[in-house]
């Protein structure tokens with residue numbers, strides 16, 4: 427079958443290459459001439475495992491073509507995929523300008539019956555919009571061609587995109603007419619030979635399925651980040667909890683790793699877009715709003731830990747970042763937590779030494795010529811003279827590094843482990859100070875500007891980590907009984923006094939050394955001050 431794919435990015439290029447590999451004749455279109463020129467020279471504009479070979483083979487066999495000529499590509503094809511970007515608009519809803527621009531082009535050049543497939547992730551109702559856009563252009567042309575608009579959301583994951591496309595868990599197709607369904611079955615039948623994994627449904631359900639799937643996965647991540655905070659409070663180890671719950675096949679191990687928050691081109695924008703869809707329809711999106719909120723906080727937890735260790739002013743500090751992409755096995759840095767962390771550190775005067783196996787070209791494009799970032803060709807040379815290593819992306823090669831070699835390169839033996847890759851006990855044995863997400867609750871609370879917490883009791887582990895962070899904790903069941911939500915609570919730790927309205931509750935004043943730790947911003951800063959004094 428002759429197929430055109432408009433948009434030759436992560437989704438369009440992979441889809442086009444895979445479709446050609448099973449025998450379809452595919453033309454990939456893009457309005458970025460540079461990208462098309464690269465592809466015609468045999469260069470890949472993105473990093474995706476196996477893509478180069480797949481493209482080369484199918485170009486050589488005469489089944490895969492690249493062009494900027496959308497007119498010819500539309501005329502020649504029976505099925506046209508729209509796989510352009512749908513970035514978030516200013517208000518968070520999906521920006522459909524690229525999808526609708528392609529719809530206009532299709533209407534302009536259509537020369538017979540076509541199936542137009544929305545592969546981009548689009549809000550419910552977009553297929554209707556695409557249909558009316560094409561119809562209007564046809565009307566202007568006084569042309570009368572039949573066409574169907576179909577929704578076929580894509581579920582591939584960057585890093586394993588080819589495998590996902592070739593062996594899909596399911597192919598979701600929202601279609602109305604039998605003619606369109608038959609053609610779509612033909613497009614995909616080669617990928618679902620073993621057993622039919624094509625799920626036909628209504629167009630709106632297919633559009634919603636994609637958002638619901640991404641929102642569910644983002645929810646798992648934020649849920650686990652929240653559980654990791656709770657673990658601290660109840661004296662539990664989140665890694666044990668993760669393996670404990672993941673072994674239940676109803677929950678599974680995927681997407682339950684606590685870390686520095688989700689990023690990428692899909693989850694952040696799709697969660698935002700789904701919230702917008704809910705609001706537009708006067709519905710609530712309470713869970714998704716929390717998912718988003720937890721994720722935003724999570725990206726800053728790492729920065730707060732670094733500030734707690736080195737102080738607010740990071741002038742003269744040098745940090746090594748291992749990993750820049752939003753996840754391993756891709757060069758994609760869209761909405762990557764690394765961008766937020768780099769920005770925050772540089773703003774406070776720090777300099778960055780960065781290494782990523784694939785995303786450095788993209789990082790250089792994003793940060794242009796930022797003089798505060800230096801890029802290195804290997805993970806170890808990036809460590810030289812750094813005050814700390816910050817592990818951002820869990821590329822496999824960072825999992826079991828040569829700690830001895832690192833020791834000789836780093837200026838200070840400090841690791842901020844954003845992905846819980848290293849065993850805290852082993853790190854301690856090797857003499858490293860290791861900040862993992864197991865300390866998140868107290869770090870997060872401090873980041874929110876909370877100075878003191880009054881509660882009936884605290885777990886030992888939370889008490890210890892909060893004190894280390896310089897957060898004042900007071901156990902006072904009596905005080906807790908006196909206030910409710912919204913009350914102003916004043917604490918005078920020197921006098922051992924809590925004031926709630928006109929009520930005064932006394933508690934044993936903190937020992938002087940504890941007061942110093944709190945007042946100086948935490949244990950490490952307190953020790954540093956002491957050493958300087960000595």
Ligand SMILES: NC(=O)c1ccc[n+]([C@@H]2O[C@H](COP(=O)([O-])OP(=O)(O)OC[C@H]3O[C@@H](n4cnc5c(N)ncnc54)[C@H](O)[C@@H]3O)[C@@H](O)[C@H]2O)c1
Pocket residue numbers: 432433434435436437438455456457458461509510511512524527528545546547548580581582583584691692
């Ligand atoms: N990246 C993923 O992992 C992934 C997975 C599933 C779904 N999606 C969805 O697929 C869609 C595409 O995502 P992507 O990551 O491939 O985006 P991308 O930015 O990598 O690629 C989009 C391409 O479309 C091209 N383009 C834009 N307007 C065009 C036009 N008028 N004519 C021709 N080409 C045009 C751009 O130049 C770009 O090359 C999005 O809606 C995304 O949400 C992405």
